[in-house]
Amino acid sequence: MNLKLRCGLFFAYLSFQSSQVNGYSFNVEDVIVISNDFVKNTYFSYSLLLQVGDGVSLIVGAPKNVANPDAGGDVYNCAIKEDSSFCTQYPFGRSLNSTVPNGNFLAMSMDGDSHQHGPVVICAPRTRSPDTKPMSYFTRGYCLYMKNSSLIYENPAVIAPTNAISLGADLSRDLAGKLYYNLAFAMAGFDVFFASPERIILGSPGVKKFSGAIMSYSVYENKIIGLFPKRAMRSSDEDTYFGYSTIMAHFIPQEAWYVAGAPRANDLKGKVTIFSQDINASEESRVVASFEGEEPGAYFGSTLLAVDVSNDQIVDLLIGAPTAAGKTWDEGSVYFYKGTSAKSFLRGRKLTGLAKIGGRFGSAMAAVGDFDLDGFNDVAIAAPYEDDGAGAVYIYRGSTEGLTNHFSQRISPSDFHMDVVNVKGFGMGLSKGNDIDRNGHNDIAIGAYKSDQAFILKSFSIIDYQAQLYPDIASISNETDSFKLNFCILYTERSAQINRNQMEFQIVIDLDYRSVVDTVSRTVTASSKVRTCTEFHVELKKIMNISPFTSVLSIETSTKGVIAHGEKTLNSIVPYSHGCGDDNICNTFLTLQLKASSNTLVLGLNKEISLDVKVQNDGEPAYQCSVKLHGSDELLLRNAKDCTKNDDHYTCPFNEYMMLVGSIQKTFIFDVLEITPDVAHLDFKGEVACLGVNDPTSKTETELQIPIVLHSVPYIIGKSVPESAELSLKSHSENVEVLHQFSLEKHGPSPLRIDVDLFIPVDQYNGINIFNVTSIHGATDNIGIDCMPSAAKEILTLQVPQDLPIAVNRTFLISCGSDYGCIRYSCKGEFLYQTAELAIFEIRTLVDMDSLALKYKSFLTKKDIIAYVPVAHQATESGGVAAWGVFLFFAHSPAPVPLWVFLLGPIIASLLLVLISFGLYKCHFFERNYKAKLEQEKEQQTLIVSDSDTQSQSIDDDIVLRNNDFANM
Incomplete structure (x- = not known):
């Protein structure tokens, strides 16, 4: 069925002047508007895909159906022309699972090829599977795959990954035998990533009681070829929504890695994991890197974007936290992690846009490509609820330093044509960049789903x-x-x-x-x-x-x-003619010198740097001299009102009228902006120019380089939990798990590069490892640190300090000396920036207590303590600092009873009994003289009772007499 929508094209051709533009931007005065006027409140433009080929197509998702709330969503193919546009509805929308309560949300997620007539995948995560029993309402979810998006009436292929028996049933049992929902509420396709025409990545946050999973689906084989994680459900993963967002990126050229967000993990602070495709490796070893949120409820990881914005051939990562509170509530933020290698990233840099109340900045993100052709990829980030729900989209330009919190353009519906009113939810739908007018500069499509509108914005030619x-x-x-x-x-x-x-x-x-x-x-x-x-x-x-x-x-x-x-x-x-000879031409001989206030810059300490600029003239008078100063991007000239700021330099006047033979010196103060620790030096370049003819042999250009140094003092604290255990030399002992924890901190103004070596002593008994490392984990600022083991044992030359909490004369030491050797784990991370910031390294070791007791039984005749001492060492320019984590084993062996004790024991006991009896006899303990006393006391008691009866009778007689007298009166 064809449903033509009214497509408003608004072209306001205004004279655009370069002075009106802050950086490079999209043209807000020439906007194509596509609106759904037939059926309102369908969430039209919730998802968008912009395709360009021999024409321009905009695939529009409308996941909500107002006419029949229980029906499925709709999808439209909108053909974009220069003077007109029309949209055709795909016929498969409402025919799918029309009995799902509140609809299947078809086209809630959508992705595909950027080329017209290319593939597109459209997902309905709330879709019921056909074999579900009535009234069960399981939401397994599935997707539709079209090889050619232009073939509107061709039936799409159905991708129902959760119907695969190999993935498990709707219900499963955990290790304790307790039932839980496995695939019943998988919601496969909650997020979708089009990796290639043959590979689709599906986020399924409802798998395993909403622990979540990522599915890699092969279109050619029509089956799941990768699932992560495969392990049985863990209670700690329940309701974390792993797979809420998912992407794939080539962090290394030869292999693409998965990235998945779990916005409710990490105690509701959110977590993002990068993991490899190696299905033969263990799930722990597949994890390449992880990022943890810092604010509960921020939904850190609900949106993801991987793109190289610094043109260093290393992929950078953006993680959205759209409900981060900010200074008010729901302002939202995006964390930018600049990649430094395949597995390493710099500390996250927070982007917030204008940080408007309730804006939910980061709800959607898209790579728009290098739309300004400056050699760096750019990104668009949406805040769809800014300005009372109208919404806005921010454009961030890439650079050698990646992204900063300075956006180049904020696109708001209020910037558009006056006929466009009541726009709501602008930015929730956001397409990838694509060049629709073939001018070499990418354009974008932005959806306002609350008002059922889509907008196509063209970029300016540059x-x-x-x-x-x-x-x-x-x-x-x-x-x-x-x-x-x-x-x-x-x-x-x-x-x-x-x-x-x-x-x-x-x-x-x-x-x-x-x-x-x-x-x-x-x-x-x-x-x-x-x-x-x-x-x-x-x-x-x-x-x-x-x-x-x-x-x-x-x-x-x-x-x-x-x-x-x-x-x-x-x-x-x-200049005014003065003193330049008969030819009225001033022949100058200029020399420029640059001198900094310091030979080095201490990162984190020096907030400014002074530059002395000296111009020497040894020729005829020089008129109206000026100096061009080029500085690194990390420098900002203070009080530059007398200078002219150009794209990459300042032009500063140096003398008001003229300069005779001699020199003039000025001092310029530069504020040091944010510098990343990987910047090795600051660069200055100066160039002096005056009116007249300068001698070509003079030095009018010069450069100055100021090295950046890092001044920080690291220190490490080590501890073991528990601190000790009892070692039985006779009986069987259970194995003991020990946690060795090392905390790296720093003093000083500069960041400290994390370069920690963990040395774990190695010991065996009959070929069995006594100390078995079960896991090693490092983390700082919510970013995991990889620790790689050495191939062979190493000898550590560090001397064990004398102040360790051990009794030396009683203790047998197992350390990294020549007697044992160690396995070294090299843990290289990024930087510690703040003094209070910590890098935590945890080593979990399982100790075979029986093997330990058997090996050292003969050595513990004179010493009764074994000290196991792992070491953490942080490298510095002067050598390094180290810390020792001490765990003590206290040997316990019951002493045998000598034979003479058994022989003399009965004799001594008999003699002791005789002595006690004799003592009691001497104390008259056995004399029974109490009977006579008892009989005497009994006779006395009898006499007392007799006297009492006589006295009672006398009293009764007296009462009778008194009563008679009273009656006679």
Whole structure:
């Protein structure tokens, strides 16, 4: 069925001037808008795929169905024309599993080839499998695969990976025999990555009670060829949503690795894991690197993007945390990890955009390619709920340092044509960059799913130009009535696909007050790669002043859709004739010297650096001198109001009128911006220029290099948990697991490169390892550190310190000396930046207690303690520092009872009994004289009772008499 949507194309051709653009950007005045006006609230544009070939197609996903909430979502193929567009609905949408409560969310995730007529995969993670029993509502999920996206009415292939028996049933049992849901709620296709026409990566966060998994699906074999993880469900992984996001990238040229996010792992702080495709390796060894979030509930890892933005042939990683609170709530953030090698990354750099309340920056990310053709890939990051739900997209340009928190453009719907109103959710749908107008610069599609709209933004064409402004005379005098200013410009196109015949430049010159007119302007038409010149006639007033005649020229391009890159202002200074001989030409001999305030820069300590610039002239007077200062990107000139900032240098005036023979010196202060520890030095380059003719043998250019040094003092603390164990030399003992933990910290202002060697003593008994290392783990700032073992045992020359907490005369030492040797684990990470920052290394060792007791039984006759001493060593320029983790084994052996004890024991016991009995006899213990006393006490008690009865009768008689007397009264 064809459903034509109204596709609004808004073209607002405004004169765009380079001075209005902050960096290179997408054209917000020439936007193609595609809106679904037939059915609202379908989440139209929630997912987007921009394809270019002999035409332009935009594949649009609309996962929600308002007309029938229990039906599936829809997918559209929108053909984009220059003057019109129309969308056709794929017929397979609502026919799939129409009885799923709240819909199957078809096209919630979508990916495919960027070429028109190429493959596309569309997933419905909430889809019920056909064999599910009624009312069960298991959401296994599956995807649809189209080999040619242009064949709208061709039935797609169904990818139902969770129907494979090899993956397990809906229900499984854990090791304790307890039932849990295995594939019943897999939600396969919650995220999808199109690796190639034959390989698709599916995120399935609902597998194994929402522990999650990643599936690598072969289209050709129609089966899962890789699953991670395969292990049985662990309670610690439950509800972590591993596979919520997934991508694949070539971190090394010969192999692509998987990346998966688990936004509820790590105590709800989120975690991202990079792992290899080696299905024969153990799951632990497949893990290449891991990244951990720092804020609970931030959903760290819910979005991922891998792209080389620094053009160093090493893939960099971006991890989204869209619900990070920020200073308010749900501002969102993205962590940029610059790759330094296949497995190593610099410390995460946080990107936040404008950090607007509730914006959820990082909800979607896309690689837009090198759209400005500067040699670095660029990225787009969405904050779809900024500005009360309208949304925005931020463009970040790549560079040698990767990405910083300074975006080059913020695209908001409010920047578009006035007819586009009530845009909501802008940025949740975000396509990869693609060149739809074939100008060599990539364009992007952005979806606003809450208002059912999609927008296609074209990038500007970029040219580079060089311009000059110079007078036809060397100087002026009182007799000068007029002179000419010459302007020349030469431009080239960055894109080889553009052969623009001509460009128009608007030239405005502000003249000196001694000119008859204040301002002259002109439109200069130039051709590509052709130097074009024009001249301006300047008439002078009769005003006495020996100051130079100054003119300032401004350049703007009036060609629409083009950004011009070059110096925006040019200065022309004509000196007043003075002291330069009869020819009125000043022959100068200039020398430039640069001197820094320090020979080195201590990273983290020095926040500024002073540069002394000295200009020496040993020729005729030099007029209106200026110095061009080129500095590293990490430097910012302070108080640069007198200097002109160009693309890569500052131009600073050096004398107001003229400089006679001699020298002038100025000091410039540069603020040191953020410098990564891998930067080895700061570079300065200076160039002096004055009016006149300079001697070619003079040194007008010079360079200065300031080494960057790292000043930090590391220290390591080691401990063992538990600290000791009892070693039985007679009976069987259970094996003991020991955790050796080493904490690396640093003092000093500079970052400390993590270069730790862990030395584990090796010992055997009858070929059996006594100390077995079960795991080694290192981490800092939520980034894992790989520890690689040595191939053979090594001897450590470090002396064991005397202050170890052991009794030397009682202790047998197992260390890394010549008697044993060690296995060395080399742990190389990035850097510790802050003083309070820690790098933690944990070694888990399982000790065979029986083998230990058997080997050292004969040695423990004089000593009763065994000390096992692993070592951690951090390398430094001066050698290094070390720490020892001590674990003590206290030998325990019950002493035998001597034979004489058994022989003399009964005799001694008998004698002791006789002595006790004799003592009791002497104390009259056995005399029974208590009977007479008891009989005497009994007789006394009888007498007391008799007297009591007599007295009671007397009292009764007295009462009777008293009563009689009372009655007679």
